[in-house]
Amino acid sequence: MEKIMAVYDVDACYAERFADVVNQREKVPFTVVPFTSLEQLKEYAKGHQIEILLVSGGALPEQLKEINAQAVVTLAEGEIVSSTGSFPSVYKYQSTDSLIREVMAYYCEKPQPVLVAVGKRAKVIGIYSPIARCLKTSLALTMGQQLACKFPLPRPGKKKRVLVAGGGPAGMEAAITAAGRGHMVTLVEKAGRLGGNLHPAAAPFFKKDIEKLCHVLESRVKAAGVEVVLDTEVTADYIKVMAPDALFVAIGSNELKPPIKGMDGSNVIMAVEAELHPEKLGKKIAIMGGGLVGAEAAISFAHEGRQCSIIEMKQEVAPEVNSFYRGGLMPQVEKAADIYVNTKVKEIVPEGVVCETDGTVFTVEADSVVCALGFRAPYDKVDALCALVDEYYIVGDCSQVGMIYHAINQAYYAALRV
């Protein structure tokens, strides 16, 4: 049965709109019922158990106690000072998500059922919470993973010769975990250094933490006793000669380069190359593609004194980015670049990029054009390598283009199965 969250506010617009918005959110395990009259609320409370009562100023604590809600939170219009005695307050005019998160935090402070450990050896190592949006579940999962790390990695039935193709974060994590379990691991990287796309990802001045992550992974590879081979591409012949017992394919993704007229011009530079070698860029830059990579590139290049434009086909920049990060990102992107949304690239010319918006054709002038139109997993290459061995694991961006966390997480769990 859905739990009830009652909202009492004399402003009908606020109470009803709030209920509409929250009731559309699948992850909020409450049905919100709006009230603009205290009498109606009291009447409703006689026949329903109200779990949470959100209330604007004006109601007296004695009146609220009559309603017998499990938790009462007041909606403050200005400074957060509880207007209704001892009840906690949240700021009324913040985003619905933030408001719900704060309310849930108060709700979860209620005494919880006591967990009873049965027997001397029982240990509680995780918490399941039915309350969404207060991050308890994420905490429980992370805690579970962290605690599991305290125990030795499961030893394999047989010590195997493992070849890891690709030394990005996925390949490094697979190598570390497989070696930690006792396998003989060789990590082969095409480039002259480990790290893969961690290097372009760490290039912007505000993302130096990623560089630290790369150093940590590299030192863990060394400490795990992994044999590292650089400047070497894993090919079909390489696999045939080495004949490993198990193969990890962690070769990352390819940048998309659509067949746009002018794409092969000397003024075009791919996003990864642009991040690694900003010295190749002119003063005025047009970035094709307003995903996370294009958006962050604009901030970084503008910081270096360049004038940037972003050209994006969709109706907004960086729509794939989670709302928490996007809130901080977008004001910086807007400062850093002229943004053209709902705009299609028609052609790249020496003067810049010819674009079209709603049938109007215009040129975004630029000395350099950065292509940040996305990434694709090289499935053909991956399949060709996997076909040569009986036991293989495909991890990281070559399995599905994603983020660093996905690549490392997937590699770790795959390496536990060898």
Ligand SMILES: Cc1cc2nc3c(=O)[nH]c(=O)nc-3n(C[C@H](O)[C@H](O)[C@H](O)COP(=O)(O)OP(=O)(O)OC[C@H]3O[C@@H](n4cnc5c(N)ncnc54)[C@H](O)[C@@H]3O)c2cc1C
């Ligand atoms: C500009 C940019 C910014 C990014 N920013 C972020 C961010 O802020 N946060 C985030 O979470 N993610 C970010 N990402 C994504 C993140 O970098 C990737 O998801 C992650 O690096 C994928 O790891 P991977 O090991 O699967 O692949 P990669 O990092 O691409 O590594 C693959 C490696 O395999 C090597 N290789 C390829 N073929 C072979 C072969 N045949 N033999 C041997 N070696 C081979 C390559 O040289 C490469 O070193 C960003 C990516 C880019 C390009």
